[in-house]
Amino acid sequence: MNFSPAIAPAGAAHEDTPDVEFRGVSKLYGDVRAVDGVDMALKRGAFVSLLGPSGCGKTTCLRMMAGFEQPTTGQVLIRGADMTHVPAYRRPVNMVFQHYALFPHLNVEANVSYGLRQRSPAPPASEVKKAVAEALAMVRLGGYERRRTWELSGGQQQRVALARALINRPAVLLLDEPLAALDRKLRREMQIELQNLQRNIGITFLLVTHDQEEALSMSDQVCIMRDGKIVQAGSPRELYDEPVDRYVADFVGRSNFFAGRAGSGANGTIPVTLANGFATQGRSPTTAAVPRAGETIVLSIRPEQMVMAGRAADLPGDVTSRLEVVLRNRIFLGEHIEYLVEHATLGEFLVLIPRQADQGDRFATGDTVSVGWRPKAALVLRSTAAQA
Amino acid sequence: MNTTQQRSGLVTTALLAPAGVFFFFLLILPLIVIIVYSFGERAPAGGYSPAFTFDNYLNLPARGKAILNTLTLAPLATLLTAVAAYPIAYFLAVKVDPRWRLALLVLVMAPFWTSQLLRYYAWILILGSKGIPSWLALIGIPDLRIINTPYAVLIGAVYGFLPLMVPPIYVSLEKLDKRLLEASADLGATPWRSFMQVTLPMSLPGVATGSMLVFILLMGDYILPQFLGGGKVFFIGNALVDLFLQSRNWPFGAALSLSLCAIMFVAIFLYMRFVLRQSNLRQEAVV
Numbered sequence: 001m002n003f004s005p006a007i008a009p010a011g012a013a014h015e016d017t018p019d020v021e022f023r024g025v026s027k028l029y030g031d032v033r034a035v036d037g038v039d040m041a042l043k044r045g046a047f048v049s050l051l052g053p054s055g056c057g058k059t060t061c062l063r064m065m066a067g068f069e070q071p072t073t074g075q076v077l078i079r080g081a082d083m084t085h086v087p088a089y090r091r092p093v094n095m096v097f098q099h100y101a102l103f104p105h106l107n108v109e110a111n112v113s114y115g116l117r118q119r120s121p122a123p124p125a126s127e128v129k130k131a132v133a134e135a136l137a138m139v140r141l142g143g144y145e146r147r148r149t150w151e152l153s154g155g156q157q158q159r160v161a162l163a164r165a166l167i168n169r170p171a172v173l174l175l176d177e178p179l180a181a182l183d184r185k186l187r188r189e190m191q192i193e194l195q196n197l198q199r200n201i202g203i204t205f206l207l208v209t210h211d212q213e214e215a216l217s218m219s220d221q222v223c224i225m226r227d228g229k230i231v232q233a234g235s236p237r238e239l240y241d242e243p244v245d246r247y248v249a250d251f252v253g254r255s256n257f258f259a260g261r262a263g264s265g266a267n268g269t270i271p272v273t274l275a276n277g278f279a280t281q282g283r284s285p286t287t288a289a290v291p292r293a294g295e296t297i298v299l300s301i302r303p304e305q306m307v308m309a310g311r312a313a314d315l316p317g318d319v320t321s322r323l324e325v326v327l328r329n330r331i332f333l334g335e336h337i338e339y340l341v342e343h344a345t346l347g348e349f350l351v352l353i354p355r356q357a358d359q360g361d362r363f364a365t366g367d368t369v370s371v372g373w374r375p376k377a378a379l380v381l382r383s384t385a386a387q388a
Numbered sequence: 389m390n391t392t393q394q395r396s397g398l399v400t401t402a403l404l405a406p407a408g409v410f411f412f413f414l415l416i417l418p419l420i421v422i423i424v425y426s427f428g429e430r431a432p433a434g435g436y437s438p439a440f441t442f443d444n445y446l447n448l449p450a451r452g453k454a455i456l457n458t459l460t461l462a463p464l465a466t467l468l469t470a471v472a473a474y475p476i477a478y479f480l481a482v483k484v485d486p487r488w489r490l491a492l493l494v495l496v497m498a499p500f501w502t503s504q505l506l507r508y509y510a511w512i513l514i515l516g517s518k519g520i521p522s523w524l525a526l527i528g529i530p531d532l533r534i535i536n537t538p539y540a541v542l543i544g545a546v547y548g549f550l551p552l553m554v555p556p557i558y559v560s561l562e563k564l565d566k567r568l569l570e571a572s573a574d575l576g577a578t579p580w581r582s583f584m585q586v587t588l589p590m591s592l593p594g595v596a597t598g599s600m601l602v603f604i605l606l607m608g609d610y611i612l613p614q615f616l617g618g619g620k621v622f623f624i625g626n627a628l629v630d631l632f633l634q635s636r637n638w639p640f641g642a643a644l645s646l647s648l649c650a651i652m653f654v655a656i657f658l659y660m661r662f663v664l665r666q667s668n669l670r671q672e673a674v675v
Binding site for chain 2: 066067068087088089090093094095097099101102103104105114115118119164165168
């Protein structure tokens, strides 16, 4: 799909200049630090997500990029130019609002062309018309020009909001929980569509969401936020495989956590003694500080990294850590079966087993089984920062 | 028909009866009388004598001055009142600290606590030769006459009807979704353009409601022109008083008052059509 609006993009800077950059940005509301010393740079053409629970400051960051809020301290740069005190209407960014905020007194065409019509000098009507048609075709709403916005379904309104923002060829498209109001199936479709759209037109997208699945499946880069700070930024895979602390490990996907104490490690492997005295080992983190010998740690093991067998002897040879557990619950998930198991001293945790390896669902609630993990499956994280 | 239905029918009848009787005897019946009178003739000693003639309607131009005054000054005063009320409503709905909002709204209504007659008397003094004109004479603008001119009527109308115009505009501005203004700014509209393209069009139903209220009251008004127009600037209302009470030409008065009703009817019809269309546009705003 090609999209070439009749109106040229506003100001083109050097390729390496980040589209948006935050330098030590903080935002205080009274005594509350909504955003606390955030540094970030959005690489040109990237799909970036700000992920975090509500109240973590992600929406405030977005609003500071759009110009609706001014940072208390720090700088906001757009394509290398300082925009900290530039009002929203002079910034080359556009936003897709959470509830779309389409103009109810205007039809689809007037909504989509709104941005172009604000320019001075005003572009010729014929060009505006052409650009609107192209933008609507891009979001697969060709021919909807004359429709009233309230006649459209939620998904269609979403597309109009996208077209209305993208027609301006912004340096960055800001998306504020754009899919939150859609039902599950439509949300899935829009995720794929947004991703394709972003790749085709090459505009930098910044998505704010609290839905980790959404962030992981769509973005090239995810920034995890908590209490106004970016806890970790990286590719979805990095965040999943190499979380910096327990918070990230828990927020991105699910994980089992076991408290313990680190021994003296070498070659990326650390011996660990769990709280119940069980001796095991895990790999040392590459993105976070490596725990020193004697430090309290938390061992993070993803449920799908667990292996399960009827008897300990049936576990594969490289599964060195083995535990006897009782099956407490069994949830059929289609391609997987999720078991909740209980260990006498370590408590309950989750084990996710793919069905083909499960060999006929032979474990039932109440059975005593063996579970285990390979040393590489367990990540050793310092628990100091993690428990906060 | 079963008893439940019968009973609910009875209840409905009982509830509607007082209003029905009221409207029949005090609205429908008098209206029929007026319609019948409007085709009649003036009795030699005044009043009504039965006939069927269109003379009263054909004779309307005889009161052309009153009709012209009403049809120019009432819309003009409505417009001026709307222009004066909009900034006040905007300030109250958008700018003012919400803690003071209610108190200020009450202040807007405060003039209603005094009788309308008394307030118009006050304006006679203010606009009369010993009022503002005498002050203007001091700074070198002599011999300015305001009282008993159309200007006095306009000033009085804006003053008197402002409290009716502010609340509907206030309500329409107050419920305007602020996110639409953010969206407008985000798309590059300056604050002024956002106002012209979003705030103003979306608050027009409020302006229309206030204008309709003021327009209807002004069209039928007779006290305001009587006091501030001093018999020199008169409305249809004044002509009616004259026709019914002084010259006692009831049939002609009936024809004139029916013409006034017809004009208002058209105005209300146009207004309803506009508001219904606008309220359709608004359904979507509630996401």
